[in-house]
Amino acid sequence: MTPRRKRLAIAAGVLLALAAATALVLNAFRSNLVFFFTPTQVAAGEAPQQRPFRLGGLVRAGSVQREGVQIRFIVTDTQREVPVAYTGLLPDLFKEGKGVVAQGALGPDGVFVAREVLAKHDENYMPPEAAEALKRAQAQAPQAAPTLVENGR
Numbered sequence: 001m002t003p004r005r006k007r008l009a010i011a012a013g014v015l016l017a018l019a020a021a022t023a024l025v026l027n028a029f030r031s032n033l034v035f036f037f038t039p040t041q042v043a044a045g046e047a048p049q050q051r052p053f054r055l056g057g058l059v060r061a062g063s064v065q066r067e068g069v070q071i072r073f074i075v076t077d078t079q080r081e082v083p084v085a086y087t088g089l090l091p092d093l094f095k096e097g098k099g100v101v102a103q104g105a106l107g108p109d110g111v112f113v114a115r116e117v118l119a120k121h122d123e124n125y126m127p128p129e130a131a132e133a134l135k136r137a138q139a140q141a142p143q144a145a146p147t148l149v150e151n152g153r
Contacts, residue, residue, distance in 0.1 A: 063096065078137045
């Protein structure tokens with residue numbers, strides 16, 4: 001093998017290894033990417049059906065039901081509502097009427113099954129996506145907030 005062909009083979013090997021590493025990194029990034037959706041977007045069918053995502057909004061007052069470590073509550077953006085089921089311990093700051101972000105997946109019955117629940121950490125903070133979604137929902141005409149299950153989804 002001539003020196004020129006050796007250099008070409010080494011360069012091709014390096015490029016192949018770089019392409020493989022890039023493909024692995026992009027695949028890992030894509031599989032771990034979790035998007036944020038509001039109850040209105042979930043009701044409109046914009047949320048993925050087979051992949052986990054984050055659901056954000058306010059915990060509707062009077063909606064929290066506890067049975068041991070199983071908790072059910074409703075997340076609303078003042079326009080639409082999504083029922084949530086969670087098994088585990090909730091954060092200390094989790095309260096009705098306060099901001100919440102739940103990560104999980106939408107079940108076939110329309111109930112969002114959360115594997116993680118995050119609550120805001122002080123009176124001034126709400127995730128930017130949730131704050132923007134609530135502003136948009138409040139700017140539209142006020143109407144009753146039907147749940148996702150009531151809409152037949």
